Amino acid sequence: MRTSTTGQRLIAEFEGCKLTAYKCPAGIWTIGVGHxxxxxxxxxxxGMRITQAEADDILARxxxxxxxxxxxxxxxxxxxxxxxxxxxxxxxLGEGALASSTLLKKLNAGDYTGAADQFARWNKVGPKVLAGLTRRRAAEADLFRRPVTGASTVPATPAAPTIPRAPTGLLAALLGLFRRS
Structure with a gap:
């Protein structure tokens, strides 16, 4: 599964895009879209500077x-x-925060509602509540709770790569004609 346009917009809305390095509220050097x-x-x-194209490439990675x-x-x-x-x-917040969170524990136990309720707990830098994190966690929880119309749930694990098969039948015959030319 890959992040949808909706997910990318959510991240970009809260991260913003800055082409000159800056320290985020947690004191960490950041550039581009939250990198x-x-x-x-x-x-x-x-003092680091990047172009918009570089910011887009970094975000994709x-x-x-x-x-x-x-x-x-x-x-x-x-x-x-x-x-x-x-x-x-x-x-x-980082991979480690998700991996060690009660949010993940509840989710993996099948408690989707309990997991959604956990987003709100992650709105602090140290002991200080940040309004921007409170808004972001609320937006993430709202998105998490929102059903996807016309779609079913799928495992979060990436699908195994498909191994292309050699063409057969009519397709193989047509390709054979082109190879001889």
Missing amino acids: TSAAGKPVVKS DLVRFENAVARVVEVPLNQNQFDALVSFAFN
């Missing part, structure tokens, strides 16, 4: 990292909205 050195390359330093993190730790089926909310949560 920190903890998420991988590039290492973010004071970071999303894959956190999508894979969600897929690794979630043991129950998720709909797209639930997956997106968890990717946003992990993107903001």
Whole structure:
């Protein structure tokens, strides 16, 4: 499963996009759409600048990292909205926070409602409640609770890669004609 446009918008709305490195409220050097050195390359330093194209590339890599993190730790089926909310949560707080959270424990026990209620607990930096984190956690919980119309839940684990089969029948015959030309 990959993050939908809705999930990407949620992350971008709360992270913003800054092309010059800055320290986030937790004091961590950040650039682009919420990228920190903890998420991988590039290492973010004071005075660092990137282009919008670089910010887009970094975001794409970071999303894959956190999508894979969600897929690794979630043991129950998720709909797209639930997956997106968890990717946003992990993107903001890190893989370790998700992996060790009561939110995940409740989710993996099949308690989807209890899991959704846990988002609100993650609105602090140290002992200080941040309004922006409170809004983000509320948006993630709302997305997590929102049903996906016309779609069913699917396992969060990535699908095994398909192995292409050699063409057979009419397709094989047609391809054979083109190879001889």
